[in-house]
Amino acid sequence: MIADLVSLLSVLLAVAVVIAALVTRRRLRSRLTLGVERLGLDPAGADADALLSVIEKAVRDRTLDDQRDRSTIGRLQEALDTLTAAVLVVDASGAIVEHNIAAGGFIEARHTDALVGAAVNELLAEALAGRSAERTLELFGPPRRSVVITTRPLGVEGARCAVAIIEDVTERRRLEAVRTDFVANISHELKTPIGAISLLAETLQSEDDPEVAARLAGRIQTESYRVGRTIEDLLELSRIEIDESRVEEAVPLGALVREACERLGPAAEQAGVTLNCCGAEIVAAIHCDRRQLVSALTNLIDNAIKYSDAGAAIEVAVVLDPDEVVLSVTDHGIGIPARDLDRVFERFYRVDQDRSRTTGGTGLGLAIVRHVAANHSGTVEVDSRLGEGSVFRLRLPISIVAIPDPQPKED
Amino acid sequence: MPEQRWTFHQELDEIRDEIVQLGALVREFIPRGTEVLLTGDMGGALDLIEADDELDALTLRIEENCYNVLARQQPMASDLRSIVTAVWLTGELERSGDLMVNVAKAARRIYGATLDPRLCGLIERMSEEAARLVSLSLDAYVERNASLGAALADIDDALDALHGDYIEAIFDAHSSSDLGLQPAVQLALVGRYYERIGDHAVNIGQRVQYMVTGWLPEQTGAARLRAREKFLTDGAQAPESGSAEGP
Numbered sequence: 319m320i321a322d323l324v325s326l327l328s329v330l331l332a333v334a335v336v337i338a339a340l341v342t343r344r345r346l347r348s349r350l351t352l353g354v355e356r357l358g359l360d361p362a363g364a365d366a367d368a369l370l371s372v373i374e375k376a377v378r379d380r381t382l383d384d385q386r387d388r389s390t391i392g393r394l395q396e397a398l399d400t401l402t403a404a405v406l407v408v409d410a411s412g413a414i415v416e417h418n419i420a421a422g423g424f425i426e427a428r429h430t431d432a433l434v435g436a437a438v439n440e441l442l443a444e445a446l447a448g449r450s451a452e453r454t455l456e457l458f459g460p461p462r463r464s465v466v467i468t469t470r471p472l473g474v475e476g477a478r479c480a481v482a483i484i485e486d487v488t489e490r491r492r493l494e495a496v497r498t499d500f501v502a503n504i505s506h507e508l509k510t511p512i513g514a515i516s517l518l519a520e521t522l523q524s525e526d527d528p529e530v531a532a533r534l535a536g537r538i539q540t541e542s543y544r545v546g547r548t549i550e551d552l553l554e555l556s557r558i559e560i561d562e563s564r565v566e567e568a569v570p571l572g573a574l575v576r577e578a579c580e581r582l583g584p585a586a587e588q589a590g591v592t593l594n595c596c597g598a599e600i601v602a603a604i605h606c607d608r609r610q611l612v613s614a615l616t617n618l619i620d621n622a623i624k625y626s627d628a629g630a631a632i633e634v635a636v637v638l639d640p641d642e643v644v645l646s647v648t649d650h651g652i653g654i655p656a657r658d659l660d661r662v663f664e665r666f667y668r669v670d671q672d673r674s675r676t677t678g679g680t681g682l683g684l685a686i687v688r689h690v691a692a693n694h695s696g697t698v699e700v701d702s703r704l705g706e707g708s709v710f711r712l713r714l715p716i717s718i719v720a721i722p723d724p725q726p727k728e729d
Numbered sequence: 730m731p732e733q734r735w736t737f738h739q740e741l742d743e744i745r746d747e748i749v750q751l752g753a754l755v756r757e758f759i760p761r762g763t764e765v766l767l768t769g770d771m772g773g774a775l776d777l778i779e780a781d782d783e784l785d786a787l788t789l790r791i792e793e794n795c796y797n798v799l800a801r802q803q804p805m806a807s808d809l810r811s812i813v814t815a816v817w818l819t820g821e822l823e824r825s826g827d828l829m830v831n832v833a834k835a836a837r838r839i840y841g842a843t844l845d846p847r848l849c850g851l852i853e854r855m856s857e858e859a860a861r862l863v864s865l866s867l868d869a870y871v872e873r874n875a876s877l878g879a880a881l882a883d884i885d886d887a888l889d890a891l892h893g894d895y896i897e898a899i900f901d902a903h904s905s906s907d908l909g910l911q912p913a914v915q916l917a918l919v920g921r922y923y924e925r926i927g928d929h930a931v932n933i934g935q936r937v938q939y940m941v942t943g944w945l946p947e948q949t950g951a952a953r954l955r956a957r958e959k960f961l962t963d964g965a966q967a968p969e970s971g972s973a974e975g976p
Contacts, residue, residue, distance in 0.1 A: 426746075428871060429864055432753035458760040460857075652846040656853050657764060703854070705847025705898075 404484040407472070408442050415479065424484060430457050438467055438482050445469035445480035454487075460656070463488045496664050503666030507681065511545040551682040555665070558610060558689045569608045571636050571643065572600040578615035579634060582623060590628030593619070597636030604643055604716045606694055614690035614698075615645060617683035618710045622649035624679060625708075642696075642715045650707035659700060663688040687712065737802045744798070744815050745871065747791045751819065752867040754784055755826045756860055759926065762829035763856035766836040766919065767849055774833040781830045788823040792816060807940075814940040818870065821929045821936070825863065828922040828929075835915045835922075842912040845902045851895040855923040858888040862930035869934055875941040881934030888927040895920045 350369035354360075395418070398405055404421035408414055414425065427435045434455060441451040450470045457463045469482045515538055522534045579595040586593040615634070622632045630650045637644040654662060658669045666681040684698075687710070691698040694714050702708035758777065765773040795816045798804065804812055844852075862885060869877040899917055902908040908916075939945050 428749055428867060429753050429756055432746075432749045433757060436750045436753075458757055458764065460760060653850055655767065655849065656857075657768075704850030705845065706850050 402486070405481065406438075406484075407479055407481050408446070410446060410478045412439070412442065412446065421484065430459055430463070433457065434465055434467070434484060438469070438484060441467055441469040442480050442482050445471045445482070446478060447471075461488075462657075464491050492660075496661075499667065500665055503668075503681065507548050507666060508545065511541040511548075514541045515545075548680045548682070551680040551686065554613065555682050555686050555689065558613075558686060558693065561693050564607045564610065564693065566605050566607060568603040569606055569611070570601050570603045571638075571645075572598050574608070574611055574615065575600075575634055575636060575645070577612050578619055581612075581616050582619045585620065586623050586632065589623050589626070591623050591626050592631040593623075593634070594631055595634045597634070600636055600638070602638060602718045604714065604718060606714070606716060607690075610690045610693060611645075614687040614712060615647070617687050618645075618647040618712070621679070621683055621710075622647050622651065622708070625649060625651035627651065638718065641717070642713055643718075645712040645714070646709055648707065648709045653704040653706050653708055654700065654702040655704055656702075659702060662700065663698065737798070737804070737808075740794070740798050740802070741808065741811055744791060744794055744812070747787065747794065748815055748818055748822070749867060749871060751784070751787050751791060751822050752863065752870075754787065755822045755829070756863045756867070758784075758826050758829040759856055759860040759863065762832040762836075763852060765833050767844070767852060769836060769840055771837065771840065774836050777833040778830055781826060784823060784826040788819045791819045795819075810940045810943060814870075814936045817936045818933055821932050825926045825929045828926050831922050832919055835919050839912040839915045842909065843907070844912075844916075845898070845907055847898050848895070848902060848908075848916065851891060851898055852919065852923075855888060855891050855895060855920065858891060859923045859926040859930075862888065862927050866930040866933035866937070869937045870940075873937070873941050875938045878934035878937035878941075881931045885927045885931050888924060892920050892924040 347369070350373065353373050354369050395416075398418035399420075401418060402420060404418065404424055406414055406417035406421040406424075417425070424431055424435045424438060434457075437453055437455055441453060444451045448471050450468075452466065452468045455463075455465045455467065457465060464487050466485045466487050467482060468485075469480055472479045472481055518534050518538045518541070522531055522538070525531045525534060575595050576598045579593055579598065583593060619632065619634060626632060626649045632650075633646075633648040635646045635648070637646070654669055658667075661667045662669065663684045665685040667684075668681055687698050691712055691714070694716065696712065696714035696716075699711050699713065700708055701711075758780070761773070762777055764770065765777055795812050799812055802808075862881065865877060865884065866881055868874065869881065896917060899908070899913050899920070903910070903913045935946055
């Protein structure tokens with residue numbers, strides 16, 4: 319009796335297990351069918367294993383697509399990061415969703431960049447309202463900067479968003495100014511004395527008084543000398559720019575300083591300025607173009623004399639560093655305004671037009687110095703304070719070719 | 730409730746960002762006004778005077794936002810101090826901007842006068858120093874750096890020294906009769922404007938100290954007064970008078 323009951327229960331249990339397995343299989347199949355339909359495939363006639371294979375293949379394909387998408391996004395992000403312009407994208411709420419490295423500086427920025435950030439927010443609000451916008455900001459810094467902000471509305475899959483591009487155009491503007499100023503200045507520098515000569519000659523023709531005639535002739539001579547000097551400096555600058563006739567030789571630093579100081583000695587004496595040449599005794603030599611370096615040093619000393627008052631002193635010094643030679647000219651003259659410091663090495667750039675006319679410079683001296691420095695892979699820099707004077711440093715990354723003699727002999 | 734606090738802190742952040750923007754605008758006014766003065770740029774002077782309206786509008790907006798947050802959120806402790814500090818800071822910054830507008834107006838008054846290069850150099854240096862102090866005070870505020878805030882009083886000594894040299898240079902230029910009395914007076918006022926901008930930056934530093942620690946320099950003086958009053962009533966030992974010191 320008990321044995322019959324046990325076998326009946328066993329049969330019932332087996333039936334229950336089979337039914338449960340069938341139900342689970344049906345549920346699984348219906349879920350798989352649903353999954354296959356969601357993937358956009360036809361599930362008709364396929365059994366559970368076949369459906370599973372289809373799903374596995376689709377997942378594999380999707381994973382590959384995702385990897386491809388991720389690498390495309392990565393490449394695009396990398397490309398964006400190489401841009402010097404800042405690029406950022408905001409969603410409809412104004413929250414930043416994408417940005418490149420350059421844009422990082424404008425997020426939660428302080429000081430001048432905070433003003434750029436505020437302008438960007440304002441223009442992005444317009445772009446989100448569907449209007450493109452552009453604004454140029456002139457920032458006083460320092461350093462002075464010109465920044466152009468451009469915003470455009472974007473519609474990604476129906477969702478409104480906007481892009482902002484922030485570009486620093488300071489250098490581009492500076493180069494444009496250099497070009498246009500050069501054309502205007504060269505025409506002014508050459509035309510003014512020639513116009514004066516023509517006018518003076520015309521007056522001289524009809525002048526009978528020998529005293530007045532002599533004065534007019536003297537003026538013609540002065541103006542001719544001025545235009546001659548400008549042309550001479552232009553030719554010198556052009557020669558140095560082309561750097562064709564460069565002659566490299568071992569030049570003792572002391573001789574270099576001595577030669578420049580001797581050339582300008584009379585001019586300094588005439589201006590009542592004391593010229594202190596330190597380093598004239600240095601016998602260590604460097605490989606350089608002697609003519610170019612003397613020309614550069616002469617221009618720096620000449621400038622210092624012109625802008626120093628009578629009784630002032632000018633120091634010319636040489637500093638020997640392990641990897642560079644620094645030739646410096648220090649004056650205690652009127653100095654250069656901070657706003658002009660970046661431009662003084664441009665051709666014909668004048669800090670003070672009136673003063674330049676009385677001092678008689680051509681406006682090319684510092685441009686020559688900059689080119690000489692560049693030809694020797696060096697730099698020229700200036701520190702200046704109005705009313706206190708200026709220090710010009712010619713830095714030449716040249717190694718010494720001769721060790722100083724402990725007991726230098728006279729040349 | 731957490732949602733409300735999140736909004737509140739977002740509002741505090743927005744006020745902070747607006748103060749940073751106001752500070753940047755004032756910081757920009759300093760070299761701008763200096764250039765107007767040194768170059769005699771009358772167009773630039775007018776632009777700067779008109780740009781002050783932008784500064785005023787932003788100041789008003791920040792103050793209104795602060796009062797709104799005070800009324801709606803009723804903040805306490807450090808949050809309350811942050812809002813109170815923001816209100817104070819708008820005043821200090823707005824006044825600094827006004828001082829640079831005064832520099833632009835002085836440039837108009839002395840138009841045509843030839844300035845001695847030494848005076849120009851000192852003006853440039855005072856301008857740089859004033860701008861540096863404003864930048865540092867804003868750094869102290871954003872970073873909640875009480876130590877930097879406290880250091881501003883000492884950093885300001887450099888500007889005070891420059892101001893002294895500048896006044897001396899005005900006397901020299903005036904006595905050598907290169908500089909007329911009217912431009913000399915205007916230039917002396919200009920020097921005072923830069924010096925006052927430095928003082929406002931020092932005030933900002935003190936307000937930052939208050940925001941972070943809850944301490945105000947006036948508390949030292951107030952404590953001395955209380956001690957003196959106590960001495961008069963109880964006959965206790967009278968405290969020595971002295972300058973305000975930190976906590």
